Amino acid sequence: MNSDEPTMHFVSGSDKIKITNIYSYNERSDMMKNLLSKVFSKKAKIQIEFCQNNLDRFLNEQTIADYGKFLENPRIQYKEYECLSECKLCKKTPYAKVNGQIMSGEDSQDLLNKLYDELK
Template sequence: MQPMVEFCINRLTSDVEEIKDELEEDPEVDVLESACLGNCEICAETPYAMVDGEIVTGENGKELLKNIRKTIKDQQKKLDDLLDLL
């Protein structure tokens, strides 16, 4: 199962748009644009995305991308650890 990264179109500044475009080129990640993700307070304050339903933020686009990649890696590790238990 591939990670899903969702972006609110109301927060697609040029730096966030670049991140979205970069992630869309990654065959290991599904990217979705939504009219609203229901996190308007966060959306108004900082660049953010949702990774498999988890809110990920950053001070700027570069930090947001770093945090998205880290969240994907952390979620994959949790899944791998769970599968090891089975």
């Protein structure tokens, strides 16, 4: 018998036969690790960079509060820079750099919705 395969164990009852698998310690340990990694998978942190000029241009009191709530998420690491050297884009639309890639929205709420989508 191959030691990597689970062994079958037959248990007889009054009128039923119960078949159970007996796994080695290593097999049980691997199965538990796989289960736990699926249940408690760590999602990667998201790094976001904001241009202060852009924030000043497009955020209002309501969206400032919404962004503040969003940025409290422990998976988010963010920095505000005075300028990210994206001046043409900065004048047109709210944007942020997410993991090094530019993400923009039609308005500040649209950008926030896209940022939330990145968390999924």
